[in-house]
Amino acid sequence: MKTEFEFLAKLKNQYNLTKIGDDCAVLPKNSKTDTVITTDLLVEDIDFRLSWTKPEFLGHKSLAVSLSDIAAMGAKPVWSMLSIGVPPKIWKTDFVEKFYEGYMRLAKKSDVELVGGDVSKTPDKVVVDSIVAGEVKKGKAILRSGAKVGDLIYVTGFLGGASLGLELLENGKNFQNSKYKNLLLRQLSPDPQTEIGQILGSKNLATSMIDLSDGISSDLKHICSASRVGAKIFTKNLPVEPEIFNFESKLRDKISYTLDGGEDFELLFTVAPKKNFQLQKALKNHHFSQLGVITSNREIIELITASETSVLPSKGFQHFE
């Protein structure tokens, strides 16, 4: 079966859709500024389960996933739209009010104005489409395609938490009485890296960037593919979510959470070595890790452990495969 990536690549080629293929589309606004814009569809029982989450969390997450795409362009979020479809049994409750509470709280914090949207009935599932636009200096949006051989590869924050959080929910853990609330929140109510995205964009520090929605093994591949380069990453440098260690004995390999786990919504970016000092200074109040280096080994990601070097297969999330 065609994957969604294959389908989109074919569509892009067939209709010459040159603006498709990054975290956001980049559109000219005026002589000084470009607009970047993204849309994310979230579907009940595919992207979330109502029994696992709270409407406030879902409202927050709906905005957060799109803010993360804006951050990945190095842009400042400005305005948003939201389409929501709900079945009558949900409409009758206070679900939509609580949903917008969570959405608007994050919108206010992120200085984003909700300017439009649509409300519709559905037969039985909740569906949300989130649209966010941001602004960036003309020509300065950080694309996936700018990584150069020798660039250093960085990632913000800690990885694998959202994926482990999902596994806990799948195994019946409940948010209300869980002692792992932080892990569950990584999955249910992720924080977009809006501030770091803007620092990297405004100071022109990154040569390429993507947000980690599908997992490093997929998302670094997207950078390599768009930039026509390869990458080498060191497992010892992977910033494993500290709480994962509490579960170590019961888990599949913790490294697989960090490499293939989706929805961490951290930023993965590359930096020219000559800007490394400037980067360290600019992000001195944030947690970030150097994973490795960009190579000329086109579209090959080498994974280097203490004992061996192997080629990393893409195991990140795909809807259709």
Add this chain to the structure above:
Amino acid sequence: MKTEFEFLAKLKNQYNLTKIGDDCAVLPKNSKTDTVITTDLLVEDIDFRLSWTKPEFLGHKSLAVSLSDIAAMGAKPVWSMLSIGVPPKIWKTDFVEKFYEGYMRLAKKSDVELVGGDVSKTPDKVVVDSIVAGEVKKGKAILRSGAKVGDLIYVTGFLGGASLGLELLENGKNFQNSKYKNLLLRQLSPDPQTEIGQILGSKNLATSMIDLSDGISSDLKHICSASRVGAKIFTKNLPVEPEIFNFESKLRDKISYTLDGGEDFELLFTVAPKKNFQLQKALKNHHFSQLGVITSNREIIELITASETSVLPSKGFQHFE
């Protein structure tokens, strides 16, 4: 139960969302131009049935409904995004390819560039969110709120066809072997009034405008409410879709199709009497009808027939009531 209009009014007030409430949000682009933007959610078995339509028609309609909102602002459409969710059983077929064929054909005709979107899996229904942006001279977007007492009320094209088309489909008529293909196409593959919208916008001819998605009885009410005026319309002036007369004996009152029938996607607008001559000239190649006049009778729509004057209740489409 709260209607979606009540919910949105409350939300707008609670969070001070000043840009919500017209066919599109109006956003500043540069010193000469404003951007207008809209989003429309279409859900299987609520807004369409796969057994009634073809994927090409659905692709066309998904774009058309949003183009109609752009036209209603007097703007020129420029770019679009599309989020689509489909269940695996549909993804396996050529549904999405055919869907985009219909979508892209109308996009090309309308000079709209598809710049982004999202593709997702759903449990069992198709869902589409259509986003279109357009441009209009700064400060010249035609809002719902500009109608003045004494303005003439106009509508483009013919009314009631989409609604009768829907009724035929509900009664088991099939597009392939129907002799009423034109009526069914009014429902399945509507044409947005992109050209007329731009004429009215660029020549500054209309004081207010809305597209007919829910029916005159609802949509004229929106204009009256936003403009704090009333309206008087003459039933003899209603441009009844000619094919409706073929069904007359079997039908509910044909006037109700034109007043309460949704999805005609014609434009309803008001014009200052002093611009009437200019309007007639500007639209000389298009069909349009003068329905009546704006009154000071706030939010009251009077319906005038040969024998009586009555107050028109809103009977147009609402998702939740």
